[in-house]
Amino acid sequence: MHARESQISLISIEQQQSLRHGREFLWGKPCHHAELGVLSIAHKNREWRGGALANTGGKGASIDAAGLLAAGMALAGQGSLEAGAQALAKLNGATASWGLALTEDDLHTLAAGRREALAVNERIEFGGGILPELVSVFASSPYLEQEHYAQSLQELQDIFYRLKDEAVPPVPDELLLFAMRTAFDGEAGGSLEALEALQVSDVLAQAAPEEELEPEPGVSSSLAEEYRLVDAEGRVYSWDPQEWHDDEFGLGWEGERWTDDF
């Protein structure tokens, strides 16, 4: 009971139901606040980094702010291992054509790695995690091999959370994953070490659209594109519609004949 007084950790609906029936579930070790799918119920004085909601009284039961954040993860969740496992099992089917698959042990290792990466980068995750998206984006990379697949995903996951944390302003997951994939296949040449060494700005630059052609003065880029031709030998011909405007007016017809011009 002593352990229960200090912390109760829960990871699944079944366990929550069991708790209601008077049983308790403990990981058998103190859980990190940001641990995936864990609800921490604090009964002691506890101060969270943010401070504003830190417990102060220590009298009676209380909700720990960090525990709440973890609760959010679990709930939004299905942040549980089970949900992640289901998602990845589906992805295993999708990646089979690339000769890539994860085992159950891999999943647990990756889930643990995720928790650690979140903790190291001081992030809180809601939902099932980035791993399914990571697998989906990177599975077709020619540099991933089954032999090191799980390890590669683990490192990519670490890199993702690091870049996510460093990105200012925040970057959408999808864009960052796309940028990572482009950098991994391109500048990093399939080397995770090289990818790890890149700064977030370098990685994001990979996802930036190609520089647009300098539009001609007074012409929008789409117009410039429209009035541009490239011949079979690569020569570029462009026209400026502005130049087509003829502001030189001839004198009015004064009765001369057409043939007088010649």
Added chain:
Amino acid sequence: MTSDADASEQGTHEHGSTCSTNIAPAHSGATPEELLAAQMNLGSLLARRAELFTSGESTSLSELEAHELLSCICFTLGIGSLDDPSTVRFLASTDLREEYSRGIGRLQRKVDATMDLWQQVCATMPPIRNIALRDTLASIGEFKRSYDLYFAAHEIPCSIDYPLHEPVPEHLQGVDYVYEWLMQALVEAEYIAQFELEDCIAILEASCPDYRGLLINLYEPIAAHFGDV
């Protein structure tokens, strides 16, 4: 956790003991089941707010962002302390999404009331030149525009430098703080306004020649002169 009438009567949003009108006494304690239900409810709301905050584009937030969101939720729900077992019971037994929507409505009405109050203060305050007062009132004038009701309701996006005679309690947050500040400013403005402007300026010049530029309270020297402090 309190009714609108309660909130407007108190002139503040709910905090600490003022928020527990319909909640069991704190000393009764909360059971582990209640704690669990409270965490599930609040965690669920937090996850939803986080999703909206990131426009669904990110599965994770920095701890700081998450903490700010949680603070915003607690403020909107009128929760002053998560330590209180009565708070736990409230969180465990309430439809928090509905309560949160009601909280947003309450805050919106209070923002409107705050802006009305601001106009009243501006209209009442005699034209005594003091840079801090002028800048503070100008900053509060932008409050409605800069206040993020949905993701940072607990923050005060104003530069409030002018020192009041009776400072506003530090524990107040967001629109509550600004409302209370204006209430106190109005009291002081009404007091000053009952005297002739020239007299007030003469008193201020005598007590603090640089009353325009320094961060001083205008009410204090005037009230002291007339023996009201």
